[in-house]
Structures are given as C-alpha cells and as structure tokens.
Amino acid sequence: GQQLNQSPQSMFIQEGEDVSMNCTSSSIFNTWLWYKQDPGEGPVLLIALYKAGELTSNGRLTAQFGITRKDSFLNISASIPSDVGIYFCAGHDAGNNRKLIWGLGTSLAVNP
Amino acid sequence: SAVISQKPSRDICQRGTSLTIQCQVDSQVTMMFWYRQQPGQSLTLIATANQGSEATYESGFVIDKFPISRPNLTFSTLTVSNMSPEDSSIYLCSVERGTDTQYFGPGTRLTVL
Numbered sequence A: 001g002q003q004l005n006q007s008p009q010s011m012f013i014q015e016g017e018d019v020s021m022n023c024t025s026s027s028i029f030n031t032w033l034w035y036k037q038d039p040g041e042g043p044v045l046l047i048a049l050y051k052a053g054e055l056t057s058n059g060r061l062t063a064q065f066g067i068t069r070k071d072s073f074l075n076i077s078a079s080i081p082s083d084v085g086i087y088f089c090a091g092h093d094a095g096n097n098r099k100l101i102w103g104l105g106t107s108l109a110v111n112p
Numbered sequence B: 001s002a003v004i005s006q007k008p009s010r011d012i013c014q015r016g017t018s019l020t021i022q023c024q025v026d027s028q029v030t031m032m033f034w035y036r037q038q039p040g041q042s043l044t045l046i047a048t049a050n051q052g053s054e055a056t057y058e059s060g061f062v063i064d065k066f067p068i069s070r071p072n073l074t075f076s077t078l079t080v081s082n083m084s085p086e087d088s089s090i091y092l093c094s095v096e097r098g099t100d101t102q103y104f105g106p107g108t109r110l111t112v113l
Helices: none
Strands: A003-008 A010-013 A019-024 A029-037 A044-049 A055-058 A061-065 A070-078 A085-093 A099-100 A107-110 B003-009 B010-012 B019-025 B031-037 B044-050 B068-072 B075-080 B089-097 B099-106 B108-112
Touching: A010 A019, A019 A085, A029 A070, A029 B099, A044 A055, A044 A061, A044 A070, A044 B099, A055 B099, A070 A085, A107 B075, B003 B089, B019 B031, B019 B089, B019 B108, B031 B075, B044 B068, B044 B075
Parallel strands: A010 A107, B010 B108
Antiparallel strands: A003 A019, A019 A070, A029 A044, A029 A085, A055 A061, A061 A070, A085 A099, A085 A107, B003 B019, B019 B075, B031 B044, B031 B089, B068 B075, B089 B099, B089 B108
C-alpha cells in the first residue's frame, strides 16, 4: 500500500542537540500528523497540521505543513533523554481522505 | 483528545486459538479503527468500524480472520481468529476526533506460540 518516505530512519544525538526529521509523499495531502511512540505504548499525537504552510509548535517541538502539500518536517529543540522513542508521520491523501497513510518511523536515541 | 483503553494489554496464546481485544472510549465517536503493528514496523490499518454498519476491511484482511463488533459509539472489539505465530503483533485501536485526527489506545501486545 501507499507509504510515506520518512527520514532519517534513525538518529543518535547528544542531549541538548536539535533534531530534524521529515516526511515526503508522492501525492498531495490534506493533513499531516506527527506521533511519538514509546516502547510498549500506543502512538501519542504530538502535532496536527491542516493547511499548506502551517507552522505549529508544541513546547520544544515545531512542525510545518509544506507549501507543496507533499511534505512535512518535525523539529525538536534542545533534546532531552525523554525524547527517546519512535516518531511517525502520517497524513491523509487528498484523493483518499478516509485512510491515514504512515511513514516507517524515525528512531531517536539521546545520549545524556 | 480522547481517553482510550484496551483489554488485554498483553497476552500469550496458543496456535489455533482466538483472542478478542476490547477497546473502550471515554465519549461517543463515529469512527473507530483497528491497526496492526508488527515488531519494528509501522502501523497497518486492518479495518474501519462504524457503529450500525459492518466494518470495512483493508486489502489483505478478511472478516473471517478478524471479526469486529461495534455495538455502540464508545466500544468495539477485534477478534484474532485461528491464530498462528505470524499474528504476533501489537494491535491498536484508534478513534477520530476533530478534523481527520486519530488518537490511539495503549495497544494489545499479542504473542502466539
């Protein structure tokens, strides 16, 4: 099935560093969602984006809905050990709005 | 957001048996979804469950293997039938709130021996 291209696949950083990850699609999207999943838990919604160019922050997290509607990025500033986890992007394809399309995830490790 | 609970949180089952997973939401929702997440993988949609109608299954998933009930607007069940080790996964329910935004339960970790 359709899948988003999410990169990087994994990151290993030092505490205090900034992090950036992104997702791209081959088609236009109406919604971009960013989730974090801790081991043994369900994904937790971090940020939801609904229109092209939208830039939204949630604490140290910032995400943007690309103006082409085919990409989105998530930035984490001043990383801390509890940022460890897997980050997933997901979105709704404009041509098939009922089903969420998912990226493969970015695994983040933070060295204290 | 939404408060979603799932039961059981984890289980270890024998091949050939069935397991029913429950999903409870803190308030009424129209759309509920069931996902499977295999180890180290992303999420795969199994089916969409709307109250009062039959579930809509994605390609590769069939009702005989994954029967779903949706008796009311706050509850749904997913049954994994005639299990094999390949069914070992995390099973997640989610609900839609607001504009195209899904919120997830904590998941059910299933191991089939």
